[in-house]
Amino acid sequence: xxxxxxxxxxxxxxxxxxxxxxxxxxxxxxxxxxxxxxxxxxxxxxxxxxxxxxxxxxxxxxxxxxxxxxxxxxxxxxxxxxxxxxxxxxxxxxxxxxxxxxxxxxxxxxxxxxxxxxxxxxxxxxxxxxxxxxxxxxxxxxxxxxxxxxxxxxxxxxxxxxxxxxxxxxxxxxxxxxxxxxxxxxxxxxxxxxxxxxxxxxxxxxxxxxxxxxxxxxxxxxxxxxxxxxxxxxxxxxxxxxxxxxxxxxxxxxxxxxxxxxxxxxxxxxxxxxxxxxxxxxxxxxxxxxxxxxxxxxxxxxxxxxxxxxxxxxxxxxxxxxxxxxx
Numbered sequence: 001x002x003x004x005x006x007x008x009x010x011x012x013x014x015x016x017x018x019x020x021x022x023x024x025x026x027x028x029x030x031x032x033x034x035x036x037x038x039x040x041x042x043x044x045x046x047x048x049x050x051x052x053x054x055x056x057x058x059x060x061x062x063x064x065x066x067x068x069x070x071x072x073x074x075x076x077x078x079x080x081x082x083x084x085x086x087x088x089x090x091x092x093x094x095x096x097x098x099x100x101x102x103x104x105x106x107x108x109x110x111x112x113x114x115x116x117x118x119x120x121x122x123x124x125x126x127x128x129x130x131x132x133x134x135x136x137x138x139x140x141x142x143x144x145x146x147x148x149x150x151x152x153x154x155x156x157x158x159x160x161x162x163x164x165x166x167x168x169x170x171x172x173x174x175x176x177x178x179x180x181x182x183x184x185x186x187x188x189x190x191x192x193x194x195x196x197x198x199x200x201x202x203x204x205x206x207x208x209x210x211x212x213x214x215x216x217x218x219x220x221x222x223x224x225x226x227x228x229x230x231x232x233x234x235x236x237x238x239x240x241x242x243x244x245x246x247x248x249x250x251x252x253x254x255x256x257x258x259x260x261x262x263x264x265x266x267x268x269x270x271x272x273x274x275x276x277x278x279x280x281x282x283x284x285x286x287x288x289x290x291x292x293x294x295x296x297x298x299x300x301x302x303x304x305x306x307x308x309x310x311x312x313x314x315x316x317x318x319x320x321x322x323x324x325x326x327x
Contacts, residue, residue: 008260024062027069030115031061034073037119038080041155044162045083048076067108070115071100077155084162088173095154099147110144117148118155124242127227128250130193131219134200135212135258141201142194149193153186185236192226207284209269212258220251264288 015022035057043049057076061069074096082089104111113133120126129148133141157180161172180186196219204215224247231238264286272283 004259008263011260027064028058028062030112031064031069032058033119034061034069034115035076038073038076042077042080042159042162044080048080065108066111066115067100067104070104070108070111073115074100081158085172088158088176091173091177092154092158096151099151103143103147107144113141113144114148114151117145118152121152124246125250125253127220127223127243127247128254130197130223131200131216131251132254132257134197134219135204135215135254136261137197137201139198139201141197145193145197146190149186149190153183154180157183184234188227188230188234188236192223192230195226196223212262212264213255216251216255216258220247223247262288 032054035054039049039054047053057072060072064072074093078089078093078096081092099114104114113129116129117126120129130141130145133145157176161176161179199222200215200219203218204212208214224244227238227243228240230236231240268287270285270287272281272285274281274283
């Protein structure tokens, strides 16, 4: 554990030292992943569906905050769909505008959650997102969960209809909306993710030792149980092996993030009581784990001084041993 804490301190110091450049790098990497994922999912426009466009958008993303990046990605998606159907592009643009101007514009940091869900679902790593949101946010996290899951299944409906339908008329958008609104998997994922996020939030706020770790375990187990029950009752197509492996891997990633973010020393818990003129307070204080990273020290030895003060033969064994330790 000490080595992990030392490594954590090194990471935190490195990030604090180069925070400006690392934040820009992370935004660029996120932008590349977002636009590359869009091209892999709905790469209808050949002008945008290439590596050069993805790299250009990644460079531009360095200067974009989360809300602006979400707006740019929505425009990118709309241009792709416009290449197939103008009316469908208009409908998708209206849905994106509702998501953006109704919510993401006022809470731009939540835009990253809307990015994370559509990217993580195909990788089977989205099951850790509600657990992480329960650890770091309030139950308001349900709103970006709904938006992120909705965006993912909207794009899935577009790709499914466009790839199977030969109708390029105005009726194409009607088929997409019908498939999108009747998708049971979308409603199941929204409901389970919301329940898990709220459950994790409740547990991590309890006055228990290791409440954060217990919240991660409870969220992961409840996520597994709920999805397996719904899969059995509603016969939703879930690859059980990939689902279980993805859930466990997601839980490990969330635990690593939580450890890097906040490590608590429950062995040093203190319960305090004090009062003022109006209230009597009961306070439970849990110290954070902080270990100072070891710094390298170089001790110079003068060769001449060392030769002039060689150990004499008549020194006792104890004095010899002491001098060797000092050297």
